Amino acid sequence: xxxxxxxxxxxxxxxxxxxxxxxxxxxxxxxxxxxxxxxxxxxxxxxxxxxxxxxxxxxxxxxxxxxxxxxxxxxxxxxxxxxxxxxxxxxxxxxxxxxxxxxxxxxxxxxxxxxxxxxxxxxxxxxxxxxxxxxxxxxxxxxxxxxxxxxxxxx
Amino acid sequence: xxxxxxxxxxxxxxxxxxxxxxxxxxxxxxxxxxxxxxxxxxxxxxxxxxxxxxxxxxxxxxxxxxxxxxxxxxxxxxxxxxxxxxxxxxxxxxxxxxxxxxxxxxxxxxxxxxxxxxxxxxxxxxxxxxxxxxxxxxxxxxxxxxxxxxxxxxx
Amino acid sequence: xxxxxxxxxxxxxxxxxxxxxxxxxxxxxxxxxxxxxxxxxxxxxxxxxxxxxxxxxxxxxxxxxxxxxxxxxxxxxxxxxxxxxxxxxxxxxxxxxxxxxxxxxxxxxxxxxxxxxxxxxxxxxxxxxxxxxxxxxxxxxxxxxxxxxxxxxxx
Amino acid sequence: xxxxxxxxxxxxxxxxxxxxxxxxxxxxxxxxxxxxxxxxxxxxxxxxxxxxxxxxxxxxxxxxxxxxxxxxxxxxxxxxxxxxxxxxxxxxxxxxxxxxxxxxxxxxxxxxxxxxxxxxxxxxxxxxxxxxxxxxxxxxxxxxxxxxxxxxxxx
Numbered sequence: 242x243x244x245x246x247x248x249x250x251x252x253x254x255x256x257x258x259x260x261x262x263x264x265x266x267x268x269x270x271x272x273x274x275x276x277x278x279x280x281x282x283x284x285x286x287x288x289x290x291x292x293x294x295x296x297x298x299x300x301x302x303x304x305x306x307x308x309x310x311x312x313x314x315x316x317x318x319x320x321x322x323x324x325x326x327x328x329x330x331x332x333x334x335x336x337x338x339x340x341x342x343x344x345x346x347x348x349x350x351x352x353x354x355x356x357x358x359x360x361x362x363x364x365x366x367x368x369x370x371x372x373x374x375x376x377x378x379x380x381x382x383x384x385x386x387x388x389x390x391x392x393x394x395x396x
Numbered sequence: 397x398x399x400x401x402x403x404x405x406x407x408x409x410x411x412x413x414x415x416x417x418x419x420x421x422x423x424x425x426x427x428x429x430x431x432x433x434x435x436x437x438x439x440x441x442x443x444x445x446x447x448x449x450x451x452x453x454x455x456x457x458x459x460x461x462x463x464x465x466x467x468x469x470x471x472x473x474x475x476x477x478x479x480x481x482x483x484x485x486x487x488x489x490x491x492x493x494x495x496x497x498x499x500x501x502x503x504x505x506x507x508x509x510x511x512x513x514x515x516x517x518x519x520x521x522x523x524x525x526x527x528x529x530x531x532x533x534x535x536x537x538x539x540x541x542x543x544x545x546x547x548x549x550x551x
Numbered sequence: 552x553x554x555x556x557x558x559x560x561x562x563x564x565x566x567x568x569x570x571x572x573x574x575x576x577x578x579x580x581x582x583x584x585x586x587x588x589x590x591x592x593x594x595x596x597x598x599x600x601x602x603x604x605x606x607x608x609x610x611x612x613x614x615x616x617x618x619x620x621x622x623x624x625x626x627x628x629x630x631x632x633x634x635x636x637x638x639x640x641x642x643x644x645x646x647x648x649x650x651x652x653x654x655x656x657x658x659x660x661x662x663x664x665x666x667x668x669x670x671x672x673x674x675x676x677x678x679x680x681x682x683x684x685x686x687x688x689x690x691x692x693x694x695x696x697x698x699x700x701x702x703x704x705x706x
Numbered sequence: 707x708x709x710x711x712x713x714x715x716x717x718x719x720x721x722x723x724x725x726x727x728x729x730x731x732x733x734x735x736x737x738x739x740x741x742x743x744x745x746x747x748x749x750x751x752x753x754x755x756x757x758x759x760x761x762x763x764x765x766x767x768x769x770x771x772x773x774x775x776x777x778x779x780x781x782x783x784x785x786x787x788x789x790x791x792x793x794x795x796x797x798x799x800x801x802x803x804x805x806x807x808x809x810x811x812x813x814x815x816x817x818x819x820x821x822x823x824x825x826x827x828x829x830x831x832x833x834x835x836x837x838x839x840x841x842x843x844x845x846x847x848x849x850x851x852x853x854x855x856x857x858x859x860x861x
Contacts, residue, residue, distance in 0.1 A: 305479075311639060330827070338479075351822070357819035358819050488668075506667070506668075516640065556768065634770075634789060
């Protein structure tokens with residue numbers, strides 16, 4: 242999908258709670274996604290999702306939040322477009338389907354469920370300080386490196 | 397949600413097959429949604445959904461397609477952003493949740509399922525040549541009138 | 552599916568709130584489904600769903616409730632098996648997919664969404680004091696008649 | 707849920723393809739679940755899911771398959787009750803919600819997504835030759851041991 246507005250859609254996954262350091266990493270990931278001309282897809286909540294949306298908006302990108310609830314008011318303030326799915330944890334699957342490729346930043350079990358689905362259906366994914374799964378998830382140190390790796394994988 | 401890019405999101409629902417007359421009505425609905433500053437949400441397929449997306453793009457709007465399949469290639473060519481949900485007919489519920497208000501254009505049983513959910517959860521909805529349900533769904537003659545009515549309901 | 556335990560699965564749809572008269576009709580529907588050797592599928596909540604489960608259990612049948620929430624404690628006490636889907640209104644679609652045929656008893660907009668999906672995918676359906684949709688949904692007066700009609704449709 | 711028919715519902719997760727050795731382990735897990743008075747919940751397909759259903763039926767239990775497709779004909783022949791969800795990989799979340807506790811047998815990325823959701827929402831889970839996740843998933847050698855561990859966790 243080389244579209245009119247964006248070249249495609251990159252997902253950023255990670256926890257709704259995170260340290261300031263992780264938040265800044267997510268923000269850089271968001272900025273890099275926008276600079277490469279992609280829309281940012283995420284779960285729409287706080288923490289890593291918010292950091293990524295904020296960074297993408299700072300770089301002039303478009304952000305989409307796929308919420309677990311049916312209430313768009315639950316979205317972080319940096320979501321341009323909100324899909325309040327109302328399907329709870331099942332929205333994790335939709336985040337993966339809606340992404341051409343993904344960056345996992347940190348994250349616990351919820352993030353692991355999304356990484357697993359990405360591996361299951363063959364979506365390119367890179368992690369930063371995230372689950373490595375015995376080499377199945379290539380890791381990067383920073384946002385710029387992670388997004389550059391994804392761009393290579395998508396090329 | 398008075399956002400950075402759009403004032404909110406309006407859904408357009410209707411059949412994946414329709415007459416040229418209905419297609420043009422959907423196109424006008426799409427144009428009016430964009431002119432009012434709203435993003436257009438739809439099921440991402442052909443027919444009424446395509447007409448509406450095309451009209452919205454013509455008027456400089458943003459269009460989002462929530463597909464039943466997990467393959468973004470199934471989207472009509474006028475979708476700027478695609479959410480390939482992979483959840484089949486259950487995506488009909490998501491189209492309603494993702495819309496602040498909806499316009500139903502023509503449509504058969506699938507459209508009826510979306511109108512019913514809109515009534516269930518209290519989302520404003522106007523129909524054009526669509527299901528009236530004994531007065532529960534106010535009707536309009538054309539796209540301009542339908543969107544104007546929705547704008548009043550949302551005000 | 553002519554299975555080991557049951558001949559198949561019949562869905563009963565209707566409101567979570569209903570009059571005592573409607574509750575008794577649902578109960579008779581449940582009894583008739585069980586007497587015919589079918590498991591009863593429903594949305595697992597109160598009202599028509601509870602009446603139907605209760606009747607099915609009284610006639611020695613098996614009952615399955617597909618809840619909108621992820622909390623099995625929300626099921627009515629006459630559900631033998633509970634699927635707490637956690638997907639909200641989208642579970643309505645699953646009730647239809649899980650039923651070989653359906654009986655709609657009374658019901659408002661939520662029930663209408665299920666009737667619409669049944670029509671969309673061609674599942675046999677009979678109504679009792681429910682939405683007629685200009686003849687698209689054949690009606691019966693009582694539970695015995697409704698289930699007998701469905702058995703003919705499935706034969 | 708100490709119900710009329712069963713004491714509760716135990717999920718078995720694992721791949722749709724597996725070795726004969728793993729199939730037999732799944733079968734023993736199914737038998738033990740039934741012997742303990744629980745219904746067996748699974749994804750309804752072949753491999754580990756089929757082995758578990760077969761074992762449960764051999765021990766007189768009840769089996770429920772939650773299919774990713776909307777076609778009940780896709781279920782393995784040992785499912786007593788079939789819920790053809792039509793929601794694709796999102797049905798993995800429903801398998802977890804529908805289980806009071808789970809046994810993971812072997813399994814690749816799809817199974818990992820279910821383990822992750824179980825950890826996320828705090829459902830007891832034991833693995834056999836499955837993902838250990840650095841000690842987060844206690845392991846057992848055989849079906850009897852795994853189900854005994856779950857029974858302790860649920861007590």
